[in-house]
Amino acid sequence: MAGTENSQKSFGWAATDTSGLLFPFHFSRRENGSDDVTIKILYCGVCHSDLHSVKNEWGFTNYPIVPGHEIVGLVTKTGSDVKTFKVGDRVGVGVIVGSCKTCDICQQDLENYCPKVIFTYNSKDQDGTKTYGGYSDIIVVDQRFVLRIPDNLSSGACAPLLCAGITVYSPMKYYGMTEPGKHLGVAGLGGLGHVAVKFGKAFGLKVTVISTSPKKESEAINRLGADSFLVSSDPAQLKAAMGTMDFIIDTIAAVHPLAPLLGLLKMNGKLVTVGLPDKPLELPIFPLVLGRKLVGGSDIGGMKETQEMLDFCGKHNIIADIEMIRIDYINTAFERLAKSDVRYRFVIDVANTLASN
Numbered sequence: 019m020a021g022t023e024n025s026q027k028s029f030g031w032a033a034t035d036t037s038g039l040l041f042p043f044h045f046s047r048r049e050n051g052s053d054d055v056t057i058k059i060l061y062c063g064v065c066h067s068d069l070h071s072v073k074n075e076w077g078f079t080n081y082p083i084v085p086g087h088e089i090v091g092l093v094t095k096t097g098s099d100v101k102t103f104k105v106g107d108r109v110g111v112g113v114i115v116g117s118c119k120t121c122d123i124c125q126q127d128l129e130n131y132c133p134k135v136i137f138t139y140n141s142k143d144q145d146g147t148k149t150y151g152g153y154s155d156i157i158v159v160d161q162r163f164v165l166r167i168p169d170n171l172s173s174g175a176c177a178p179l180l181c182a183g184i185t186v187y188s189p190m191k192y193y194g195m196t197e198p199g200k201h202l203g204v205a206g207l208g209g210l211g212h213v214a215v216k217f218g219k220a221f222g223l224k225v226t227v228i229s230t231s232p233k234k235e236s237e238a239i240n241r242l243g244a245d246s247f248l249v250s251s252d253p254a255q256l257k258a259a260m261g262t263m264d265f266i267i268d269t270i271a272a273v274h275p276l277a278p279l280l281g282l283l284k285m286n287g288k289l290v291t292v293g294l295p296d297k298p299l300e301l302p303i304f305p306l307v308l309g310r311k312l313v314g315g316s317d318i319g320g321m322k323e324t325q326e327m328l329d330f331c332g333k334h335n336i337i338a339d340i341e342m343i344r345i346d347y348i349n350t351a352f353e354r355l356a357k358s359d360v361r362y363r364f365v366i367d368v369a370n371t372l373a374s375n
């Protein structure tokens with residue numbers, strides 16, 4: 019299988035149908051333009067959005083699809099108008115690689131909400147061709163969408179910050195969930211959730227993990243630094259914690275009831291959902307109205323804020339807890355991710371394992 023519409027040859031792994039199984043795939047990328055940076059990919063995190071996408075769970079996958087939007091790599095080419103990156107720099111690319119750059123939303127540095135946003139994969143690129151993600155050897159990206167990686171963060175373990183990190187950091191800032199001493203609940207201890215715990219502690223919050231997996235308790239507390247752990251299927255534990263939380267960040271990837279989460283909030287509490295289940299959730303109105311509670315959403319973050327988040331991680335030494343895998347383990351990794359069996363992010367060692375396939 020090959021796509022030959024562009025001039026830079028590229029090689030990665032793609033899914034071609036709703037089985038979601040990935041296979042080696044040859045394709046091409048555009049020549050490096052004046053505003054572009056070409057990056058040799060070293061590592062790419064495995065986000066649950068990749069899994070939703072390869073299986074077409076959201077209904078808009080355009081096969082073949084090369085997933086991957088938690089990319090860390092090295093600059094190999096820069097265009098004539100690129101001044102802030104040079105060959106050899108260590109850089110990151112997240113969920114978006116383009117936007118119109120001129121609308122009100124882009125001018126507020128919220129490119130992620132631009133109506134013309136271009137996603138790193140499964141999107142139409144600026145030249146009309148298709149975007150392919152980071153489960154591949156190289157990528158060509160407009161400089162506005164390239165991030166600097168703080169020197170003290172290791173390449174593999176910081177890759178998940180490019181999506182999981184900014185996805186939880188941005189709502190914490192926007193919804194005012196950073197006041198020291200406040201109580202944050204983190205629902206779902208996966209890729210996004212475990213980074214949310216680390217950010218919560220860095221902001222000085224009390225953090226409680228709300229999980230379906232009792233076996234994650236000791237790690238949540240001893241390794242990730244959570245203050246307490248609540249098993250969401252245990253009515254007695256839920257009852258005891260009713261009305262104790264100021265905020266909850268909901269990272270759950272599947273359909274789930276919101277009533278128990280709303281019950282955990284204090285009056286005026288905020289529930290922010292970032293998980294993207296494939297079907298709508300039911301919103302119980304009574305607890306919202308009677309407790310003046312708020313339910314909000316949030317989608318990754320703009321480029322300026324993503325850089326701010328990376329610099330925050332550099333300052334606080336925050337990286338993801340990862341399981342490094344070879345590219346040929348990806349289909350097994352997806353099976354495990356579907357069962358919440360990952361501690362806490364798979365990261366593909368692209369540079370060392372892709373070439374040998």
Ligand code: NAP
Nearest residue numbers: 066067206207208209210229230231271272293294317318
């Ligand atoms: P993940 O690593 O699979 O973590 C999700 C966690 O949710 C699981 O570890 C599990 O935690 C919990 N969970 C899974 N199924 C559940 C169920 N049926 N009921 C209750 N809890 C369940 O996934 P992720 O990569 O963190 O992504 C989470 C979600 O966020 C996905 O839907 C993804 O597409 C979405 N996402 C959104 C954005 C955005 O910008 N808004 C960005 C990235 C990802 P426990 O074992 O602790 O229960």
Ligand code: ZN
Nearest residue numbers: 065067181182
């Ligand atoms: Zn993601």
